[in-house]
Amino acid sequence: MQTKPMLTLEDVKKIAAAAEAEALANKWPVVIAIVDDGGHPLWLQRMDKVAPLSAHIALAKAKTAALGCRESRIYEEMINGGRVSFLSAPEVEGMLEGGVPIVVDGHTIGAVGVSGVKSIEDAQVAKAGIAALG
Numbered sequence: 810m811q812t813k814p815m816l817t818l819e820d821v822k823k824i825a826a827a828a829e830a831e832a833l834a835n836k837w838p839v840v841i842a843i844v845d846d847g848g849h850p851l852w853l854q855r856m857d858k859v860a861p862l863s864a865h866i867a868l869a870k871a872k873t874a875a876l877g878c879r880e881s882r883i884y885e886e887m888i889n890g891g892r893v894s895f896l897s898a899p900e901v902e903g904m905l906e907g908g909v910p911i912v913v914d915g916h917t918i919g920a921v922g923v924s925g926v927k928s929i930e931d932a933q934v935a936k937a938g939i940a941a942l943g
Contacts, residue, residue, distance in 0.1 A: 813916040816843075820942060821851050824911070824921060828938030832856065832923075839925030839934055840867040846918050848872035848900070856925070863924040869903025870931070871922025874910045876900055878917040881908030882932065907931030911939050 821843050828841045840863040843852035848871070855864050873881045884904035887895050895904070906928035911919045921938050923931040 814913045814918055816845060816851065816911065816919045818851075823941045824938040825852050825854055827941030828921060828923065828934050829854065829856070831934045831937035832925075835930070835933075837926040837930055837934065839923050839931065840864045841934065841938065842867040842871040842922040843938075844868070844871040844875050844920050844922070846875055846916075848875045848920075851919070859925045866903060866905070866924035867907070867922040867931075869922065870905060870908030870924060871903070871920045872908075873901045873903040874908030874920035874922065875917060878910055878912075880906070880910065880932070881922070882906035882928070885928075907935060909935040909939060911942070913942070 824843055832839045838856045838858045840859055841854045844850055870881045881903050885906055908920055908922040910917045921935040923934045
């Protein structure tokens with residue numbers, strides 16, 4: 810039987826704090842969502858002055874990155890490249906940049922999704938959060 814690492818609540822809090830610090834340093838009001846490897850929510854944080862819809866988008870980006878084991882922007886690029894049939898894929902709704910998988914020892918153990926500013930900035934915040942794990 811194989812084993813793999815798992816996110817702990819302490820890990821999730823570290824990721825959230827580092828992501829929030831990145832967002833605050835850049836004055837970016839965002840929603841930060843963290844999910845486990847099955848796309849189940851572990852954390853959702855909506856900063857002040859963020860549209861309510863961003864909470865749904867951040868969670869969808871995180872779920873897409875976790876289940877797909879790749880950044881959500883990959884799906885956006887495929888669709889923009891003409892593979893529009895991918896829009897019918899099950900369980901993936903956040904096919905926009907800003908969802909980043911958390912990979913430890915080659916295992917996707919969850920993901921961070923961010924929404925509220927430009928997609929590239931959302932991804933920057935997510936990656937800053939993940940970097941806190943070391």
